[in-house]
Amino acid sequence: MSIRTLTVAGSRRVTLAELGEGPPLLYLHDFIDVHGATTDWLPVHERLAERFHVIAPAFAGCAGSDEDEDAVGPDDAVFHVLEVLDAFGVESIPVVGVGIGGWIAAELAVRERRLVERLVLVGASGLYLPNEPIGDIFFDVQPRNGTDMSDLRRMLFASDASELAHAWIPDGRLALEREVLRYEMFRFAGRIGFRPPYLYDRQLVRRLARFDRPVLVLWGERDRFVSAAHAQAYADGFPDARLWMFAGAGHAVHLECADEVADVIRTFLDSAPQAAAPSRPKHNA
Numbered sequence: 001m002s003i004r005t006l007t008v009a010g011s012r013r014v015t016l017a018e019l020g021e022g023p024p025l026l027y028l029h030d031f032i033d034v035h036g037a038t039t040d041w042l043p044v045h046e047r048l049a050e051r052f053h054v055i056a057p058a059f060a061g062c063a064g065s066d067e068d069e070d071a072v073g074p075d076d077a078v079f080h081v082l083e084v085l086d087a088f089g090v091e092s093i094p095v096v097g098v099g100i101g102g103w104i105a106a107e108l109a110v111r112e113r114r115l116v117e118r119l120v121l122v123g124a125s126g127l128y129l130p131n132e133p134i135g136d137i138f139f140d141v142q143p144r145n146g147t148d149m150s151d152l153r154r155m156l157f158a159s160d161a162s163e164l165a166h167a168w169i170p171d172g173r174l175a176l177e178r179e180v181l182r183y184e185m186f187r188f189a190g191r192i193g194f195r196p197p198y199l200y201d202r203q204l205v206r207r208l209a210r211f212d213r214p215v216l217v218l219w220g221e222r223d224r225f226v227s228a229a230h231a232q233a234y235a236d237g238f239p240d241a242r243l244w245m246f247a248g249a250g251h252a253v254h255l256e257c258a259d260e261v262a263d264v265i266r267t268f269l270d271s272a273p274q275a276a277a278p279s280r281p282k283h284n285a
Contacts, residue, residue: 030099
C-alpha cells in the first residue's frame with residue numbers, strides 16, 4: 001500500500017492511497033472504510049487491486065487531507081475529486097463509491113458523464129425519498145451511557161452482536177488514531193449533508209437519467225442506514241443499471257461480503273475496455 005500527499009489546485013493537500021498496477025480505478029470511501037476508519041486497505045480493496053490500480057483520495061478534512069472550510073454541499077466534494085483526477089490527467093475512469101462515497105460518485109457521474117467510464121454504487125446515500133429517510137447516523141454515533149455503541153453497530157452492520165461489528169465499532173473509545181479518523185469523517189459528512197433527513201441532494205434523483213453509461217448498484221438487504229428502497233431508486237433512475245442485493249448483509253456489505261462484492265465489481269468492470277494507466281503526478285512526502 002502506498003499513501004502519499006498530492007497537492008491540487010495550487011496548494012491544497014490531499015491524502016491519496018494507491019494499490020495495484022493495473023488499469024486505473026477511482027475508489028471513494030465511506031465511514032467504515034479506508035480514510036474513514038482505518039489507514040489500511042480492506043480485503044475488498046486488495047481483491048480489486050489484483051486487477052486494477054486503485055486510487056483512493058481522502059475527502060477534504062479526512063485522514064490528513066486539508067480541510068475545506070468553505071464546503072457546504074456535495075458539489076464541493078465533487079470538485080475535490082475532480083481536482084485529484086485533473087492531477088492524474090485521466091480522461092475516463094471507472095468509479096466505485098461506497099456509502100457517502102457512493103453519493104459523491106453519483107454526483108460526479110451526472111455532472112461529468114464522459115469522465116466516468118462505468119459506475120459502481122455500494123449502499124450509496126444521496127437520494128431524497130420522502131417516505132424512506134436515510135438513517136440519522138449523527139445521532140447514533142453518540143454512545144448510550146457513555147460507552148454503548150450498539151446503535152451505530154446496528155445501523156452499519158447486519159447484526160450489532162457480530163464479531164466483525166464489534167471489531168470495527170467496539171464499546172468505549174477507539175485507539176486515538178481511529179478516533180481521529182472517525183471524528184474527521186463525521187465532520188466532513190456534516191459539512192456536506194447535515195440537513196435532516198441527512199446526506200441527500202433533493203435534485204439528484206431526477207438527474208440520474210443524465211448518466212447513460214453502465215451502472216452497477218450493490219446493496220445489503222439488511223441495510224438500516226440507507227434502505228433497499230434507495231437501491232431500487234438508483235437502479236430505476238439510471239438508464240443502464242443493474243441491481244445486486246446481498247442477503248443477510250447490512251450497510252457494511254463491502255466488509256461483510258468482501259470477496260463476493262469484489263468479484264461482482266471485477267466482473268462488471270472487466271466487461272468493458274479499460275482506460276490506459278495515467279501518469280502519476282508529483283507529490284509531497
